[in-house]
Amino acid sequence: MSTRPLTDTETEALSLGLKFDTGIGNKSFTDYTLKNSIWSDTEAEKGFKQGVTACCIALSANTPRSLPRRYISALKELGKDNSIFISQADKGGGVVIMDKADYVRKMEQLLEDEDTYTKKRPGHAKEEAMIFNGKVRKILGGSEMGRRLKHLIEEDPRPPTMRGLPKTHKPGVPMRPITSGIGSAPHRLAKVLAKPLSKAMGSISGSHLRNSEDLLRRLKGTSMRYKKMASYDVKSLFTQVPTDGALEAF
Template structure:
């Protein structure tokens, strides 16, 4: 199958992408694919077009913040960023299970200077994720619903492009409240100002490039990408998650997976 997909990529006017949530490949007209991708990037509340490569500036800013954090505490050590880096890249899987076959945008941050830093922050913040609304797997969700009694319905809510719709500033505020003003959470030996700064670098300065077919276009920046999963869990694990529900009647069980 991979060999066939590779061969089909050479066909003019055809883009080969994976189907979302399945191992199948999808053949989509390249013009249609690019139009759908342009529609996603057209939301300038989520994305900003860049005119220069910001990677070296991000690297320097991140290292200044890391150096200050490491000098202030011995409890947590963040590695300095060294080496050559480049912007991440955007690609999309096709949601064949939804009407109109919309795209699921995926932005790989692996080649960026803050990728490893974001992974380290994710590990640091994981103990602060409330488990009231979050489940780690489908198996854990099934365990939870076994304890639910009474009548009702099970509903699944779908969020379009979840990671890019997370309100980053609001979520950083929630993280700060959870870490520094919640008596039930463990102490973190990083100042609030420093944590906010490093979170902002990893979430609000995420450069990437796009591809129309195989031709690189101009660079872009998107919010909340490198720490998308952690931000979602911390946002919806808080009481803010209740605000997603249209009903005034609280549910017996609300879970984010």
């Protein structure tokens, strides 16, 4: 979708997919340790994980790069080109290359929807984050378990960011908005609290479907004679759910 011509090497490198491990990284020992440790680990568990991590790093140091040098150079050149936007497609996992001007225009069209998005003054997100943190501290301070989670409060939160995934399967290739809350006030705490909720999925309501295989399993043995099956696609589902109504239902 870009006016930029690709060389054969660039095409070959991108055809491996955006999730292909290039074998190149600059993560430090601390990065690996933090990623693999959880707040409830004992000192013995932390020591064991640090030992395993150190061994893995030592072994990987002698592992040859998994990409030819010409691919690495091609990917670096593509990364330096500010006139294009490279993204994973919304469906199918393909790689999409767009002119950055087209990408910005499509994202601005999304933000023009005043029923979904509201422009705020600079500093508003920071103030809201501080209010959130104050309320969370009060709630967590009311129990022993809560006090053990206080370290998850983001002391220097930043506003969530939004990007778009091209819907190449739709006419005009609209963008699907994806919001990343990494670094925002609720993010680290939400990740911990979401785990027990995720495990409970399917046990609260019998209407929950895990995936398409679960649907087929439930329909097995059901006569479809004189019946019709309909599938509904809700546009921008999460931004259309009224927050107050959702909280009341919960």
